[in-house]
Amino acid sequence: MQSVKRNEKIDGVRTPSILTNKSQAMQSGVFKTEQDMIIHAQKGDQKAFKELVQQHLPNVLALGFRMLGNSTEAEDMAQDVMLGLWQNVRKYDPERAKFSTWLYRITANRCLDRLRKKTPDQLPEDYDPAIEAEQVETIYNKQLSKSMDTALKTLPERQYLALVLFHYQGHKMTEVAEIMECSSEAVESLLARARRTLKQKLGPLWQEFKDNNSPQQLEEKEGEIR
Amino acid sequence: MTNNLDHLTMDEKKLEELLDIYGANLSKMPEPLVKEVKDFLRYCSDDLDGSGQNEQRLSAISISMKEKIAELMEKAEFVDQALDHHNPLPNWDMKTLEEKIFAKAFASKQESTADVISFDDRKTSIKKNKRPSIVGKPSGNNEFFTMKSTGLIAASLLAGLLIGSLGGLDHVFYEEGSTLIASNSLMDDVLYLGTEYSLETAEFLKN
Numbered sequence: 001m002q003s004v005k006r007n008e009k010i011d012g013v014r015t016p017s018i019l020t021n022k023s024q025a026m027q028s029g030v031f032k033t034e035q036d037m038i039i040h041a042q043k044g045d046q047k048a049f050k051e052l053v054q055q056h057l058p059n060v061l062a063l064g065f066r067m068l069g070n071s072t073e074a075e076d077m078a079q080d081v082m083l084g085l086w087q088n089v090r091k092y093d094p095e096r097a098k099f100s101t102w103l104y105r106i107t108a109n110r111c112l113d114r115l116r117k118k119t120p121d122q123l124p125e126d127y128d129p130a131i132e133a134e135q136v137e138t139i140y141n142k143q144l145s146k147s148m149d150t151a152l153k154t155l156p157e158r159q160y161l162a163l164v165l166f167h168y169q170g171h172k173m174t175e176v177a178e179i180m181e182c183s184s185e186a187v188e189s190l191l192a193r194a195r196r197t198l199k200q201k202l203g204p205l206w207q208e209f210k211d212n213n214s215p216q217q218l219e220e221k222e223g224e225i226r
Numbered sequence: 227m228t229n230n231l232d233h234l235t236m237d238e239k240k241l242e243e244l245l246d247i248y249g250a251n252l253s254k255m256p257e258p259l260v261k262e263v264k265d266f267l268r269y270c271s272d273d274l275d276g277s278g279q280n281e282q283r284l285s286a287i288s289i290s291m292k293e294k295i296a297e298l299m300e301k302a303e304f305v306d307q308a309l310d311h312h313n314p315l316p317n318w319d320m321k322t323l324e325e326k327i328f329a330k331a332f333a334s335k336q337e338s339t340a341d342v343i344s345f346d347d348r349k350t351s352i353k354k355n356k357r358p359s360i361v362g363k364p365s366g367n368n369e370f371f372t373m374k375s376t377g378l379i380a381a382s383l384l385a386g387l388l389i390g391s392l393g394g395l396d397h398v399f400y401e402e403g404s405t406l407i408a409s410n411s412l413m414d415d416v417l418y419l420g421t422e423y424s425l426e427t428a429e430f431l432k433n
Binding site: 209 | 245246247248300301304305306307308312313315316318320323324326328330334335
C-alpha cells in the first residue's frame, strides 16, 4: 500500500493555487484597480464585469465544489452567483465589506441554501468524488479520500464552511469571520470542533498509516527492495 | 523535578488546541504563536534527540510527553494531508463557463438602484444634486436655507396666531357667552397677534 506523501514543508507557506489567479484581471491593464473595475461594472460596463468574473470565478467555483461536492452543481451555483452579481452589483457598498468578502459571503450563502434543499439520496450511491476528479492514483489515497468524504459529511454545515474557507480557500481567520458574519473566536471554535471530529473519524486510518510506516516496517520494506 | 518548561507559555494542551484550529501548517498561525510553537517543538526535540547533552532538561521532559507531542503533530499533519487529498478540484473549462455567464447576464438587466451611490461618486453626486446657486456657499448663509427658514417661521407664526386667536375666542366666549363678541374677538386676535388686545377688544365690545 502506498502511503500518503508526508508534508515535508511544515513551515512553508502553502499557497492555494486558486489564489494565484488573483489580480490577473488587473494585469490586462484596462482597469487600474479592482475598485475601478467595480465602479465601471456598477455603471453597467460589461468589460468591467467580465474582468470581475474572470478574477473571482475560480474561487467561487472552488468554494462551490468543496461545499457541494459536485462539479456540475458548483457550475450551476457559480452561474447563479455571477448572474446575481451583474444584476445587483450596484448594491455593493465598499464601506461595509471588501468586494471579495461580499461576493464569497453571497457564494457561501447560496451553497448553504443548496445544501439545505438537497436530500441525501440526490447523490448516486456509487458517487465517488475521487473518481470524478480522476486525480487520485492509489487505492490508499482513494480510501483516505473516501474516509474523509464520510467524515466531512458528518460535520455541521457551518463547521464545514469554516474549514473550506480556511483550509481550502486559504482565507485568513478574520476574512473567514467576515464572510461568515461572526467573530474570529467563533471561527476558531468552529475550526477546532471540525478538526477534532475529523481526527476522531480518521483515527483508525491514521493508526493503519502509522503501523505501515513504523521504523520496523520501513526497514522491512527496504529489505524487500534490496 | 524541575520543570524547565515554565518559561514557555506553550504547553502540550495549548499546542493541541492550536493544531486543532490551524492544522499542522504553522504558516497559517499568527506570527507570535508560530514562534512559540517552534520554540516549544525545538525545545522538546533538542531534549529528546538522544544526545544526552543536557541531562537536566532530559529529566524535565518525559519520553511519554515527547511521544505525545509527536503524535499530536502527526495527527494534525494527517488531517491536513487527508484534506488536501480529498476532492481535488476538477479542471473546469473556464472559457465556456464564462461565455455562458456573460450571455445570461447581458441578456438580463441590472437592477435599478438610483439611490445607491458608491465610492467617489458619492461626493460628485451630492454636488450634482445641489442647485448651482448654493454650491460652495456655507450652509448657514445659503439661499436654500434662507428660503426654508423663512417658510418655517411663517408657518409657525400662522400656527401661533391661530392658537392665540382660539385662546382669545375661548376667553371671550367664556366671558360673554355671545357669538357676536366671539366673532369680533376672533378678528381682533388675528389682527393683533392674540395678545392682550383680544381681552381689551372683548372688554370694549362688551361695553
